């Protein structure tokens with residue numbers, strides 16, 4: 001459980017959230033295990049991981065709806081580990097929206113202000129402003145059951161934003177929307193976050209959602225944080241096979257490290273004739289097992305062997321082609337007992353004039369700097 | 377499969393039994409009693425339906441109006457106390473772990489397994505002067521007195537010279553206690569049904585937005601369980617309004633409710649026409665309560 005990417009927050013300054021050694025156990029089951037996390041002011045931070053990995057549990061502990069079994073949570077410098085939810089400068093948009101069905105939209109948005117004893121006309125003004133912000137101006141008099149799922153989600157958003165919290169927590173806010181609306185809402189959320197300048201912590205199990213919105217992403221698995229890094233770094237330099245596989249698509253070639261020095265690593269992979277050479281700052285121990293992680297779009301697929309020197313090359317046979325519109329993915333058999341290599345290639349020409357077809361012998365090649373060697 | 381609505385004969389066959397039963401044992405007797413309420417006594421047992429309104433006129437006598445009023449107040453207090461006691465009970469059941477929930481629900485309906493008469497006599501055993509409630513109080517009194525004398529304060533007799541048992545039975549309080557005890561399950565069960573459907577995340581959202589537990593309860597839990605509250609109130613109020621065993625056994629001379637008066641007309645006073653008129657007045661009152669509820673429901677936006 002390492003946090004290799006400790007890239008600086010979007011806005012520097014003291015962090016808004018500091019989590020250390022955080023654990024949550026339900027009986028003997030450990031839902032969150034020893035998490036360390038620092039989130040900077042104004043960040044758009046994403047928690048990404050498969051279902052059941054503890055994202056909601058972590059978020060609920062930040063909100064104060066669940067008490068930690070161990071560890072501390074500091075918010076804006078203050079220890080808030082055991083402060084109840086209603087005393088934290090944090091608001092949450094729930095996975096189910098939790099819009100109050102017995103109140104009008106305006107009353108929903110004004111609820112938190114009414115609790116705080118804000119005068120009536122100010123509540124009205126601020127609630128209407130918040131509705132305007134989420135593009136629901138004029139919907140104030142409606143009842144929640146007269147709204148679509150996306151609109152209800154924006155009511156929940158406005159209701160949380162209107163209190164000007166220091167941090168806004170969003171638990172899979174887009175999961176109930178259709179693909180088109182989800183894409184639009186992603187952009188709206190990012191714009192909104194830039195407008196209000198509040199730190200956003202968003203939970204998602206959709207990697208493209210996290211990659212497109214977040215300034216930094218924490219990838220979680222089975223209650224632990226696997227890696228924290230900005231989207232590009234996470235994609236280009238995953239810290240483990242789990243992260244590499246979870247973010248996007250990846251080919252993993254297992255081998256033994258034969259040599260590692262001067263930023264160059266040589267691996268002998270069973271089933272592949274020539275050793276694979278990669279360039280990387282972090283060097284694994286010689287003799288240990290390593291995995292070459294290669295993104296499908298970084299591999300060249302050609303009929304003839306490549307002419308340039310210094311390329312890693314393997315040959316194989318196309319077994320399957322998946323047509324995805326702008327790209328096609330070729331599944332290539334390079335050795336009888338190795339998994340198929342995925343290679344994606346842009347469909348620059350019409351499909352009928354595709355260069356390769358099933359059963360064609362092909363050559364796959366990649367430069368030594370377009371992938372990483374993982375040691376776990 | 378055939379559309380069930382087209383199977384006319386089967387439909388009538390199934391519907392026939394309940395209809396006959398309802399007409400024979402509910403509508404018919406009700407009509408007879410309704411006719412009695414317009415009858416005059418002729419001799420000891422004979423009566424003649426003359427269409428007179430004198431029975432109703434007599435029922436509006438202040439003497440009986442007062443009993444009606446008292447019944448309404450008793451039923452109202454019973455409903456209120458049941459709600460206040462029943463709400464925490466229903467909440468506790470909803471928030472109990474799934475393993476405990478059926479057990480707690482069983483405890484709520486357990487009293488139904490015993491006859492009302494026996495339960496009421498059991499209450500008498502609890503509430504009477506030499507009953508369990510007073511025994512318990514006496515025990516506490518003795519412990520406290522012992523403690524005080526140990527502290528060297530015995531000579532002051534702060535708690536009195538002797539334990540004075542409380543008069544818990546044969547008064548209005550006893551009637552209310554009895555009515556609440558009997559009707560509490562009718563409040564708890566609909567409340568439980570309403571609270572069970574309540575989305576927990578709504579409460580959490582209220583807390584998250586800064587509401588205290590109490591505020592979240594008042595602004596989210598109570599309004600959203602309104603259907604359960606209303607059903608519970610009706611289920612308690614109506615039978616409490618017409619109860620006669622509880623005031624009869626637990627009440628004092630001034631704790632008579634309208635059902636006791638009605639019972640007397642049919643039995644000892646042998647004045648069936650007047651008893652029938654009182655019965656129907658009680659029924660109209662019940663209808664009025666239901667109508668009021670419907671009006672409230674409409675104002676609350678169809679809750």
Ligand SMILES: Nc1ncnc2c1ncn2[C@@H]1O[C@H](COP(=O)(O)OP(=O)(O)OP(=O)(O)O)[C@@H](O)[C@H]1O
Pocket residue numbers: 026029031049050051052053054055056057058205
């Ligand atoms: N109250 C609870 N009691 C027992 N186990 C729980 C409780 N809440 C969560 N868990 C368990 O903790 C683990 C993490 O749950 P959590 O809800 O945090 O997952 P998640 O990452 O949000 O998943 P998803 O993407 O499906 O929402 C799950 O295995 C879940 O079963």
Ligand SMILES: [Mg+2]
Pocket residue numbers: 055056057095171
């Ligand atoms: Mg979740």
